[in-house]
Amino acid sequence: MTQSRAYHHGDLRRALLDAAVEVMAESGPAALSLRDLARRAGVSHAAPAHHFGDKAGLLTAxxxxxxxxxxxxxxxxxxxxxxxxxxxxxxxxxxxxxxxxxxxxxxxxxxxxxxxxxxxxxxxxxxxxxxxxxxxxxxxxxxxxxxxxxxxxxxxxxxxxxxxxxxxxxxxxxxxxxxxxx
Amino acid sequence: MTQSRAYHHGDLRRALLDAAVEVMAESGPAALSLRDLARRAGVSHAAPAHHFGDKAGLLTAxxxxxxxxxxxxxxxxxxxxxxxxxxxxxxxxxxxxxxxxxxxxxxxxxxxxxxxxxxxxxxxxxxxxxxxxxxxxxxxxxxxxxxxxxxxxxxxxxxxxxxxxxxxxxxxxxxxxxxxxx
DNA sequence: ACTCTAACTTGCCATTGACAAGATAGCCCT
DNA sequence: AGGGCTATCTTGTCAATGGCAAGTTAGAGT
Structure with a gap:
């Protein structure tokens, strides 16, 4: 499943959520950083904000x-x-x-x-x-x-x-x- | 255990722990900031480090x-x-x-x-x-x-x-x- | 009185979350 | 084909944070 289409990224929202799960699974919720997720997804540091507003938004999703x-x-x-x-x-x-x-x-x-x-x-x-x-x-x-x-x-x-x-x-x-x- | 004498602060260690409990009781552990605790205790931002080393040290105590x-x-x-x-x-x-x-x-x-x-x-x-x-x-x-x-x-x-x-x-x-x- | 040390301060740096303004790409409509 | 439209992403910036290094001070021990 998942994207394939690659515009600026294609499926950033899902990629960020997946990365968040991966990070938290091994380092706990405290280790979560939006900028780190952005780096893992290969996008700029402000990209996550567009999809989730802020950190709480990502965790809400x-x-x-x-x-x-x-x-x-x-x-x-x-x-x-x-x-x-x-x-x-x-x-x-x-x-x-x-x-x-x-x-x-x-x-x-x-x-x-x-x-x-x-x-x-x-x-x-x-x-x-x-x-x-x-x-x-x-x-x-x-x-x-x-x-x-x-x-x-x-x-x-x-x-x-x-x-x-x-x-x-x-x-x-x-x-x-x-x-x-x- | 514990001192009582009031030097620069006297009982900073206890004061910081108490403040941490107070903050966390109303805002959760994520809201904890060493610098905020220092402010509440009326000391400089680096004072907590002397007693606990780092944030994990305070939480360990x-x-x-x-x-x-x-x-x-x-x-x-x-x-x-x-x-x-x-x-x-x-x-x-x-x-x-x-x-x-x-x-x-x-x-x-x-x-x-x-x-x-x-x-x-x-x-x-x-x-x-x-x-x-x-x-x-x-x-x-x-x-x-x-x-x-x-x-x-x-x-x-x-x-x-x-x-x-x-x-x-x-x-x-x-x-x-x-x-x-x- | 002198020294010695724990307790605290000042100054600094990299990282972070959040915001603002700009750029870019695909889409729709004619 | 062309011209805008909008979602998506980027660049730039700011205040706050954790942590480190170096300096200062109060008070204890002798």
Whole structure:
């Protein structure tokens, strides 16, 4: 996919987002620099501003993309509640950069319409995944399920978990989620 | 530890840390600037470097302080497992700035001896709190418990939780934790 | 009183985000 | 074919930041 047409660049917007993901995946969100992204894309230092306005604009686009990807991942998950949870963790691990931005609203404009729409959709899918297996109050169940997968994903990404958890986050997540919903 | 004598400033190190907590509590970690902290403390822009070396040094000190505070909070919690979990969430909410730095190892030197010591101690207290109530494998229980409280705290801080969860994070956390360990 | 050292300052540089003004290329319309 | 139109990108500039180097000062130790 992606461009081919090369005007001044062709598909700068996508190239910048891809570069941002790449940088953040290996160096964290703090290491992100618009000028660095521009250099990687081979354009001038002010080119990104045209597509995203400012840094927050770029991260807003990235967050929207992230919520859309999350919704897709949850939609493709199996029918069991556990599958939804594992998919959540899998998304966080596979799309680390997106995930880290999505839940840091001080970095972007969380009230952006596109973000709100994608986030809402992902939220619905998440709740649907839990609703299939409601033991107590569905609210409590949903909150507990979301908390446990989000916590596990966050801890995994931050490197805080001890080595004995093993190398496979999704397998470990499955075990932990099963503890909540046996 | 710590001095008190007031030379050029007296207690610059503490003043800078306090200012950093204040700034981050209202504007997030991204808004932190060493020069701004220096201005707030009424010293020159290079004064912070003497105490912390660089920005990562300041955040390292803050993380160590945070893990120590967490250990203290967990130590003061009640004997029940639920109490430990609620204390964890309470710490995150009450010491938001510390919490947000602690689990973002790309911002500081996670292998700093002081950080390692304080983190180890907090980890032990957390596992102790869970061990009192082991249903299945203690490892799985500990991981599930940590995940659920960490996830809830993180989601709360990021503002991602819907309003119907209510205004009191500790009360909501108690309900959620009870779902895991009834 | 003298020295010595930690604590702080002044000065500097490269990098960054943001803005303003200009250039360029493809498109549309006649 | 030609003439504008607009999105896209560039060049130039500014204030702010982190970090380094060299100098200064207060106060402790002797």
């Amino acid at each position: 990235l967050a929207a993309q992230g919520f859309a990807l999350l919704a897709e991942a949850l939609g493709n998950a199996g029918d069991e509640l556990v599958d939804t949870g594992v998919a959540y963790v899998g998304f966080a691990v596979r799309h680390r950069a997106h995930f880290e931005v999505m839940f840091r609203p001080d970095l972007y404009r969380a009230d952006d319409p596109e973000v709100v729409a994608a986030r809402t959709r992902a939220g619905e899918l998440l709740r649907t995944g839990v609703a299939r297996r409601t033991g107590r109050g569905p609210d409590v169940d949903a909150l507990a399920a979301w908390s446990i997968v989000h916590g596990f994903a966050t801890l995994w990404l931050s490197g805080a978990l001890p080595p004995r958890v093993g190398p496979d986050p999704e397998a470990a997540a499955r075990t932990v989620i099963s503890r909540l919903f046996p | 803050l993380a160590a302080q945070g893990f120590a505070l967490l250990a203290e909070a967990l130590g003061n919690a009640g004997d029940e497992l639920v109490d430990t979990g609620v204390a964890y969430v309470g710490f995150a909410v009450r010491h938001r700035a510390h919490f947000e730095v602690m689990f973002r190892p790309d911002l500081y030197r996670a292998d700093d001896p002081e950080v390692v010591a304080a983190r180890t101690r907090a980890g032990e207290l957390l596992r102790t709190g869970v061990a009192r109530r082991t249903g299945r494998g203690p490892d799985v229980d500990a991981l599930a418990a940590w995940s659920i409280v960490h996830g809830f705290a993180t989601l709360w801080l990021s503002g991602a939780l819907p309003p119907r969860v209510g205004p009191d994070p500790e009360a909501a956390a108690r309900t959620v934790i009870s779902r895991l360990f009834p």
